[in-house]
Amino acid sequence: MAILSLAWKSLLNRRFTALLTLVSIALSVTLLVGVERLRTEARSSFANTLSGTDLIVGARSGPVQLLLYSVFRIGDATNNLSWESYQDIAAHPKVAWTVPISLGDSHREFRVLGTTEAYFEHYRYGRDRRLSFEEGQPFSDLYDAVLGAEVADTLGYQIGDAIIVAHGAGEVSFAKHDDKPFRVLGILERTGTPVDRTVHVSLEAIEAIHVDWQSGAPIPGLSISADQARAMDLTPKAITAFLVGLESKIATFQVQRFVNEYPEEPLLAILPGVALSQLWDLIGVAENALLIVSAFVVVVGLFGMLTALLTSLNERRREMAILRSVGARPGHVFALIMGEAGFLTLLGVLSGMALLYLALIVGQPLIESRFGIFVPIGGPTPYEWVLLGAVIAAGFLVGSIPSYRAYRLSLADGLAVRI
Amino acid sequence: MVIDIKGLQFRWQPSAPLVLAIEDLTVAPGERLFIKGASGSGKSTLLSLIAGVTTAAVGSVRVIDHALEQLGSVERDHFRADHIGYIFQMFNLIPYLSVVDNVTLPCRFSARRRNKARSRGRGLDAEARRLLQHLDMDHADLHQRAVATLSVGQQQRVAAARALIGSPELLIADEPTSSLDADRRESFIRLLFDECRASGATLVFVSHDASLEHLFDRVIDLAVVNRSL
Numbered sequence: 001m002a003i004l005s006l007a008w009k010s011l012l013n014r015r016f017t018a019l020l021t022l023v024s025i026a027l028s029v030t031l032l033v034g035v036e037r038l039r040t041e042a043r044s045s046f047a048n049t050l051s052g053t054d055l056i057v058g059a060r061s062g063p064v065q066l067l068l069y070s071v072f073r074i075g076d077a078t079n080n081l082s083w084e085s086y087q088d089i090a091a092h093p094k095v096a097w098t099v100p101i102s103l104g105d106s107h108r109e110f111r112v113l114g115t116t117e118a119y120f121e122h123y124r125y126g127r128d129r130r131l132s133f134e135e136g137q138p139f140s141d142l143y144d145a146v147l148g149a150e151v152a153d154t155l156g157y158q159i160g161d162a163i164i165v166a167h168g169a170g171e172v173s174f175a176k177h178d179d180k181p182f183r184v185l186g187i188l189e190r191t192g193t194p195v196d197r198t199v200h201v202s203l204e205a206i207e208a209i210h211v212d213w214q215s216g217a218p219i220p221g222l223s224i225s226a227d228q229a230r231a232m233d234l235t236p237k238a239i240t241a242f243l244v245g246l247e248s249k250i251a252t253f254q255v256q257r258f259v260n261e262y263p264e265e266p267l268l269a270i271l272p273g274v275a276l277s278q279l280w281d282l283i284g285v286a287e288n289a290l291l292i293v294s295a296f297v298v299v300v301g302l303f304g305m306l307t308a309l310l311t312s313l314n315e316r317r318r319e320m321a322i323l324r325s326v327g328a329r330p331g332h333v334f335a336l337i338m339g340e341a342g343f344l345t346l347l348g349v350l351s352g353m354a355l356l357y358l359a360l361i362v363g364q365p366l367i368e369s370r371f372g373i374f375v376p377i378g379g380p381t382p383y384e385w386v387l388l389g390a391v392i393a394a395g396f397l398v399g400s401i402p403s404y405r406a407y408r409l410s411l412a413d414g415l416a417v418r419i
Numbered sequence: 420m421v422i423d424i425k426g427l428q429f430r431w432q433p434s435a436p437l438v439l440a441i442e443d444l445t446v447a448p449g450e451r452l453f454i455k456g457a458s459g460s461g462k463s464t465l466l467s468l469i470a471g472v473t474t475a476a477v478g479s480v481r482v483i484d485h486a487l488e489q490l491g492s493v494e495r496d497h498f499r500a501d502h503i504g505y506i507f508q509m510f511n512l513i514p515y516l517s518v519v520d521n522v523t524l525p526c527r528f529s530a531r532r533r534n535k536a537r538s539r540g541r542g543l544d545a546e547a548r549r550l551l552q553h554l555d556m557d558h559a560d561l562h563q564r565a566v567a568t569l570s571v572g573q574q575q576r577v578a579a580a581r582a583l584i585g586s587p588e589l590l591i592a593d594e595p596t597s598s599l600d601a602d603r604r605e606s607f608i609r610l611l612f613d614e615c616r617a618s619g620a621t622l623v624f625v626s627h628d629a630s631l632e633h634l635f636d637r638v639i640d641l642a643v644v645n646r647s648l
C-alpha cells in the first residue's frame with residue numbers, strides 16, 4: 001500500500017529517534033518474554049526438584065513440612081519412624097524400591113544425610129536426570145562421605161579430605177563427632193537442587209557416630225573409638241523419612257492409604273509433585289510480581305514511542321498539508337502515523353525476540369550450570385504468543401493516539417501551512 | 420468553464436463574520452489567471468474552496484464541472500487528487516522522499532493521474548524525469564539528492580513538476596515565487612506557462628506581487644471581487 005511505503009521512508013528519514021524507540025521496545029520485549037520463559041522453567045525445575053519418586057514417607061506431620069525437611073533440608077522432623085515400619089512398608093508388594101533418609105547432623109552450614117547406595121541409584125531430578133559424580137564414587141567404607149557440588153565448592157574440599165560431622169543442625173555446634181572423622185570419597189555434579197548442599201554418608205555411619213551418644217550428648221565415661229564401632233551392629237533403630245518408588249503409578253493411592261493407615265505408628269505419605277506445586281503456590285507470588293514489572297517495562301517502552309511520535313507531529317504539519325494538497329485524505333494521514341507506530345512495534349517485537357534467542361544461546365549453558373535450570377530454545381509457547389500479541393495490540397493502541405491527533409490536525413489545517 | 424463561482428458567501432462558523440463573498444467568477448480552460456491579493460484578503464480561503472478542502476454554505480463553486488459543495492469530503496479529496504496540481508509558497512517537498520518520489524507523489528493517490536502519466540508509454544519515474552528536464556532540472560545527480568539540499572528555486576521547480584505530473588486540468592499556485600529572487604521569478608513563471616500550454620492546463624496564480632501581473636492573460640484583484648471586505 002502506498003501510504004505504508006511513505007511511513008517506512010519517513011521512519012528511515014528519522015532513523016536515529018526511530019532506532020532509539022525500536023531499541024527500547026525490543027529490550028522490553030526481550031525482558032518480558034525472557035522473564036516469562038525463565039519463570040516457566042524455574043517452576044518446572046522446582047516441580048522437578050525430586051522426580052521419579054512416587055511417595056515420600058515420614059512421621060505424621062504436614063505435607064509441606066515433610067517435603068521441606070526431606071527434600072529441601074529445611075527445618076526438622078518432629079519425629080522419626082522406626083526401622084521396623086520402614087522394613088515393613090519397603091516389603092509391600094507394590095513397592096519397587098526405597099531410599100531411606102536420616103537427618104539431624106551437619107557439617108558447617110550444610111546438612112548431613114545418612115542413606116544407602118540406593119540413593120545414588122534411584123534419586124532423580126529435572127526431566128529424569130540421575131545423580132552423577134564429578135569425581136570419585138559412592139561411599140564404600142563406613143567413614144566415607146559424598147559431597148554435593150556446592151559443599152565442595154564453598155568449602156574447597158577435594159577427594160581424600162577429612163571432614164568432621166557436628167551434632168545437630170545449628171550452624172555453630174559445640175558437640176562434634178570429632179572422634180570419627182570422615183573421608184571425602186566422591187563429589188557430585190551440580191544439579192541445581194538441595195542435593196548440592198548436602199553431605200551424604202551411609203546410614204550405618206550415622207549410627208556409628210552416635211553409638212556412644214544419648215539424648216543429644218556423649219554418654220559420660222563411655223567412649224567407643226571409630227574402629228571399635230566397626231565391629232558393632234550398626235543397623236539403625238530409626239530413620240527420618242524414606243523415598244518410595246512403586247512398581248506401577250496406578251498403585252500410588254493404594255500404597256499411600258496403606259501408609260497413612262499404618263497401625264503400628266502414625267505415618268504420612270505424600271506425593272512429591274503435588275506437595276511441590278503446593279509449596280510453589282506459596283512462594284510463586286514473586287514470579288508473578290516479576291512478570292507484572294516486566295509488563296510495565298513494555299508499557300514504558302511504548303510510551304517512549306508515543307512521546308516520539310507526538311513530538312514529531314508539530315514539525316510535520318507542513319508535510320500533512322503537502323499530502324493533503326496532492327489528494328491524501330485525513331484517513332491517509334492517520335494511516336501514515338499508524339503505519340510508523342506499527343512498523344516500530346512489529347520490528348521492536350521481532351528484534352526483541354531475536355535478542356532473546358541470542359541471549360538464550362549464549363546464556364543457556366551458564367544458567368544450567370549455575371542454577372540447574374535448563375531453558376530450552378524452542379519456538380514461542382502459546383502463552384508467549386499471547387504476550388507478543390498483547391504487546392502488538394498495545395503498540396497499535398498507543399499508536400492510534402498520535403494518529404488520531406494527526407488526523408484532527410490535517411482536518412483542521414487543510415492546505416494551510418502552519419508551523 | 421474550469422472554475423465557475425456563483426453567489427458565494429463563506430464564513431468559518433455560522434455566527435462568524437463573512438470572510439469571502441464572490442458574486443460571479445469564471446475561469447476559462449487554458450486561461451492564465453493572476454489573482455492579486457494582500458494577506459487577509461481571503462485568498463487562502465478562496466484557494467481552499469477551489470481545491471475542495473472546505474465548502475461554502477451559500478452559493479456554488481463548480482470546478483471542472485463538479486459542484487464541490489455537493490460532494491462528500493472523501494469525494495472532494497479524490498477530486499483534488501485527480502484534477503488539481505497545487506504549488507505552495509515554499510517548502511513544498513516531503514523531506515524523506517527523493518526528488519523523483521516527490522514528483523510522482525500525486526500518482527500514489529490518483530489512479531487517473533497515474534495512468535495519464537504513463538500514457539506516454541514510459542514509467543512514472545521516466546515521466547517525472549522528463550518533467551524535471553523541461554523545468555531545467557536535467558542533472559541526473561539532482562534527482563538522487565536529498566530534497567533538503569536543493570536550493571529554494573530548485574525546490575519550487577520540483578514542486579511544479581509534481582503539480583504537472585499526470586496532466587491535471589487545473590494548476591493552483593499560491594505565491595510560488597515569493598521565495599525566489601526577482602530575475603528567477605519571471606523565468607520560473609515562463610517555465611510554468613510552457614508546461615501548462617503543453618498539457619492544456621489552466622493556471623490560477625495567486626500573489627501580492629503586482630510586478631508579475633503583465634505576464635498573465637487576466638488579472639483579478641481580490642480586494643475588488645470579494646464583497647465582504
